Amino acid sequence: MLTFFRKIIFSRIGALVTLIVVGLIGVAFGLGDVTGLRSNALGGQSAATAATVGNDTVSVTDLRNATDGMLNMYRNQAPQLTMAEFISRGGFDGPLESRLTSMAMEQFGHSQGIRVGKSLIDNQIANIPGVRGLDGKFDKDNYNRLLAMLKSNDQQFHDQMGRDLMTQLMLGPIAGNATDKLKGPAGVATSYASMLLEKRNGTVAFVDTKKMPAGAPVTDAEANAYYTRNVARYTIPEQRSARYALITLDELKKRATPTDDEIAKAYQAQKAKFDAGENRSLKQVVLQDQKAATDLAAKVRGGTAIEAAAKALGLEAAAINDVNKTAYAGQATPALADQVFGAAQGAVIGPLKTPLGWVVAHLDKITKVAGKTLDQAKPELTKELTDQKLAVIAQTLRDQIEDAITNRQTLDQIAAKLNLTVQATTPLTANGTDPTAATPVKPDPNQTTLYQLAFQSEADDDPQLVPYGQDGSFAVAKLDKVIPAAARPFATIADQVKKDVVIDRQVKAARDVANGITGKVNKGVPLAQAMAESGIKLDATKPMSANRAQLFATKQPPAPLVLLFSKPKGSASLVEAPYKGGWFVIVVDSIDKGNAAGNAQLVDKMRGDLGASMGDEYRQQFARAIRDKVGVKKNDAAIAALRRDLLGQGSDGSDQPQ
Numbered sequence: 001m002l003t004f005f006r007k008i009i010f011s012r013i014g015a016l017v018t019l020i021v022v023g024l025i026g027v028a029f030g031l032g033d034v035t036g037l038r039s040n041a042l043g044g045q046s047a048a049t050a051a052t053v054g055n056d057t058v059s060v061t062d063l064r065n066a067t068d069g070m071l072n073m074y075r076n077q078a079p080q081l082t083m084a085e086f087i088s089r090g091g092f093d094g095p096l097e098s099r100l101t102s103m104a105m106e107q108f109g110h111s112q113g114i115r116v117g118k119s120l121i122d123n124q125i126a127n128i129p130g131v132r133g134l135d136g137k138f139d140k141d142n143y144n145r146l147l148a149m150l151k152s153n154d155q156q157f158h159d160q161m162g163r164d165l166m167t168q169l170m171l172g173p174i175a176g177n178a179t180d181k182l183k184g185p186a187g188v189a190t191s192y193a194s195m196l197l198e199k200r201n202g203t204v205a206f207v208d209t210k211k212m213p214a215g216a217p218v219t220d221a222e223a224n225a226y227y228t229r230n231v232a233r234y235t236i237p238e239q240r241s242a243r244y245a246l247i248t249l250d251e252l253k254k255r256a257t258p259t260d261d262e263i264a265k266a267y268q269a270q271k272a273k274f275d276a277g278e279n280r281s282l283k284q285v286v287l288q289d290q291k292a293a294t295d296l297a298a299k300v301r302g303g304t305a306i307e308a309a310a311k312a313l314g315l316e317a318a319a320i321n322d323v324n325k326t327a328y329a330g331q332a333t334p335a336l337a338d339q340v341f342g343a344a345q346g347a348v349i350g351p352l353k354t355p356l357g358w359v360v361a362h363l364d365k366i367t368k369v370a371g372k373t374l375d376q377a378k379p380e381l382t383k384e385l386t387d388q389k390l391a392v393i394a395q396t397l398r399d400q401i402e403d404a405i406t407n408r409q410t411l412d413q414i415a416a417k418l419n420l421t422v423q424a425t426t427p428l429t430a431n432g433t434d435p436t437a438a439t440p441v442k443p444d445p446n447q448t449t450l451y452q453l454a455f456q457s458e459a460d461d462d463p464q465l466v467p468y469g470q471d472g473s474f475a476v477a478k479l480d481k482v483i484p485a486a487a488r489p490f491a492t493i494a495d496q497v498k499k500d501v502v503i504d505r506q507v508k509a510a511r512d513v514a515n516g517i518t519g520k521v522n523k524g525v526p527l528a529q530a531m532a533e534s535g536i537k538l539d540a541t542k543p544m545s546a547n548r549a550q551l552f553a554t555k556q557p558p559a560p561l562v563l564l565f566s567k568p569k570g571s572a573s574l575v576e577a578p579y580k581g582g583w584f585v586i587v588v589d590s591i592d593k594g595n596a597a598g599n600a601q602l603v604d605k606m607r608g609d610l611g612a613s614m615g616d617e618y619r620q621q622f623a624r625a626i627r628d629k630v631g632v633k634k635n636d637a638a639i640a641a642l643r644r645d646l647l648g649q650g651s652d653g654s655d656q657p658q
Helices: 003-009 010-022 043-047 058-075 083-088 093-109 119-124 142-149 154-181 187-197 220-229 249-256 260-269 290-301 306-312 326-331 334-340 374-408 413-415 445-456 490-520 527-532 559-564 600-630 636-646
Strands: 049-053 056-059 198-209 239-247 277-287 318-323 348-354 356-370 422-424 464-467 474-483 542-547 574-578 582-592 630-632
Touching: 049 058, 049 636, 056 058, 056 093, 056 490, 058 083, 058 093, 058 636, 093 600, 093 630, 119 154, 142 154, 142 318, 142 326, 142 422, 154 559, 187 600, 198 260, 198 490, 198 527, 220 490, 239 413, 239 445, 249 374, 277 290, 277 306, 277 326, 277 348, 290 306, 290 348, 306 356, 326 334, 334 348, 334 356, 334 527, 374 413, 374 464, 374 474, 413 422, 413 474, 445 464, 445 474, 474 559, 490 574, 490 582, 559 574, 559 582, 600 630
Parallel strands: none
Antiparallel strands: 049 056, 049 630, 198 542, 198 582, 239 422, 239 474, 277 318, 277 356, 348 356, 464 474, 574 582
16 A cells, blocks of 8 residues: 555564454455544444455444554554554555455355364464564463454464465465566567557747846836736735644653663573574475475485475465574474474474475574573673563553543543643645745654644544654644634735736747647647747757657656657647746657567566556456455445544534444
8 A cells, every 4th residue: 555554564463463363364355455434423333234245244333343453453563653644545445445355254264164173263363563572472361362453362363363364375476476477468569569669759949938028117006906817916825823732752761761670680580592502504395295395305305405495386486594493483383493493404394294384494504502691691681671661651652642542531631631732734825835924934744743633623622633743742622722814915925926027028929939849839839930930039949859658658748758758759749847937849750669579588578567467457357356256335324434534534414324
């Protein structure tokens, strides 16, 4: 999805989120993230059905709890994340569609005799980073805390993990085969590749506004009439300010500093990690069939590289680098770890049965690791414990504020209870400027979200949590003042209005000149002659040359470049320059058609790009076909009511869930 979620997914806590978020496992083709909620405005309708999948249902309450839980998860990584921001970035529709797809996948899989075993689900859960203790092993207390954060229970969590694994098993092969094997037709790819190689040459003339005559002095009456016609240009936009109480990350860190005793206990709990030992690097392959695993192990022992042996079976050898025994046992099994860490460098291990299948491994490297004393490990442990305590403190404080907001407490009451200072921003317009300032002043970038809240709120809205800056600080804030839009009095800006009248005269004159030049060129007059006949001394023309690939190199290519590739040879066209600077006249001099027939590399790349698109289409169509087969129906009214509730907009009663 958006950059924000990508950053979270690839972070440490994001690894946990990615394993848990509904549908993110194996449904990466647009079924997105999740979001939270704040209050229950649906009243007695909260148990209504949001959707049905075959014989199963998703209630509004289920959806509410799931989104609320996942917001908590994301806030561990980004404490400043607000509900409105989360929803605006795709945090509602994506998870719902993902959940419906995974439910349909599970039902279809069961109808075909496919099952996901409990041991596989247990192993997947045990490998979630957030449920491991300091010793790297599964920790029941951490697991229970995770369930509480997600507002789930053990059975619900196992059920969802099972659905996600089923989705991964069914869509994974389609995704892999499509990416690795599908390629677009060579003829189609060649045509597209040839388009990228098309080259055009042109000439650009610039009709500069400043070179146009200013005309007679502007009279007061003329300026006043112009002011009346263009009063919007001289209107100060609405300004708003916000009141807020700030919670800085630096303040929270002071409360999160671990004691020497806590550091010592963490050191003892992770003693094995800091003892002298060795790390091992290996490559391993997991196979579902014992005979195939035995044959692969024999090939590797016979001298075939494990990567090549795996590739021959359509598999890939996973590389595990510089791992210690404890960490590897947590990823695999203790029995497999014993064999790997009891073998000599270059040894082939397995096949050995694990919950995921039969494992064959090749031990590539053994690295001796020096031990660390408590003093040597202290910086690492301090940071680790500080991060853990900081996340807990921030979440606890957020929960307290959210509870206070839900209980209709005011900003001043919340600030007094938490011993916070209430401040106010300077009134600014929606684009972050102060129109009353004598010289432009850059607003504090940390306060951007405060102004966003102010311009999205009404006077009687409850306070909200908003991020403050980029370091994890946040604030509880609400709308303070609204200064309505108003036009500046003509008498105070008469001189500026007269200058604007002159500029508008020149812009129109420049356009007339540019139109005249363009019209003559399109009738066969050479560009230089048409410019000379304009009566204005213009700057010399400039050549312009580009291929079509350059046109697609940026999201917003320059307007002259777009025109160069949109007109036939010999034609002229014009486009306005930014900021009323003038007009560009572009003449297409020559067109060299591209031919990619002999460019095998470009054609092959284009075939791969087309194949990837085809593979993604196959995967989406497969998921859609399964949804249609099982039968997925959404209660749009109930879903719309829940969405409004999540945004704090309430319900107008026109679409109550049935």
